[in-house]
Amino acid sequence: xxxxxxxxxxxxxxxxxxxxxxxxxxxxxxxxxxxxxxxxxxxxxxxxxxxxxxxxxxxxxxxxxxxxxxxxxxxxxxxxxxxxxxxxxxxxxxxxxxxxxxxxxxxxxxxxxxxxxxxxxxxxxxxxxxxxxxxxxxxxxxxxxxxxxxxxxxxxxxxxxxxxxxxxxxxxxxxxxxxxxxxxxxxxxxxxxxxxxxxxxxxxxxxxxxx
Numbered sequence: 001x002x003x004x005x006x007x008x009x010x011x012x013x014x015x016x017x018x019x020x021x022x023x024x025x026x027x028x029x030x031x032x033x034x035x036x037x038x039x040x041x042x043x044x045x046x047x048x049x050x051x052x053x054x055x056x057x058x059x060x061x062x063x064x065x066x067x068x069x070x071x072x073x074x075x076x077x078x079x080x081x082x083x084x085x086x087x088x089x090x091x092x093x094x095x096x097x098x099x100x101x102x103x104x105x106x107x108x109x110x111x112x113x114x115x116x117x118x119x120x121x122x123x124x125x126x127x128x129x130x131x132x133x134x135x136x137x138x139x140x141x142x143x144x145x146x147x148x149x150x151x152x153x154x155x156x157x158x159x160x161x162x163x164x165x166x167x168x169x170x171x172x173x174x175x176x177x178x179x180x181x182x183x184x185x186x187x188x189x190x191x192x193x194x195x196x197x198x199x200x201x202x203x204x205x206x207x208x209x210x211x
Contacts (some may be wrong), residue, residue, distance in 0.1 A: 046138050066138075067123075072089055
């Protein structure tokens with residue numbers, strides 16, 4: 001059996017099969033191509049659905065990032081809900097990147113010029129580009145370890161504009177409460193909010209004030 005964490009790899013070591021799934025998200029029906037070797041390829045996982053339902057989407061023009069995008073549902077919903085914004089997608093998994101590009105064609109065919117798909121681990125693809133974002137969204141791979149995600153959080157301010165935000169979801173059983181305490185200590189209590197607790201998941205909203 002292939003490593004259960006194969007979707008963290010550049011090239012997953014599992015036979016390739018392409019699937020098609022559909023999902024109604026924020027009152028709009030989307031169709032997604034998925035492949036074996038990507039996270040939750042048979043259906044959109046509950047954590048991602050909770051984040052999508054409750055995430056805050058700015059009304060003005062923004063530059064937004066779906067970090068660890070998988071096959072792209074978070075970023076594609078952002079692209080649909082905020083048609084004036086530029087959306088970036090990053091994932092380490094080449095199959096996920098292929099699926100994301102296909103799903104942009106399926107769901108936002110007229111918007112491809114403002115949707116940018118990059119391959120790499122976390123911020124690696126943009127580390128030399130000096131890109132900064134109004135908002136970053138993420139369903140983090142907590143199975144890679146809490147310390148790894150803490151390090152991601154510490155790097156987030158480098159990639160956010162003044163008054164930027166970071167929204168993410170963590171399962172309660174995977175350490176949401178302890179992560180809340182850690183982030184309040186590292187940043188400050190008034191910058192870390194829990195915007196909802198649903199179905200065993202917590203949605204976080206971390207603000208960054210560089211002024």
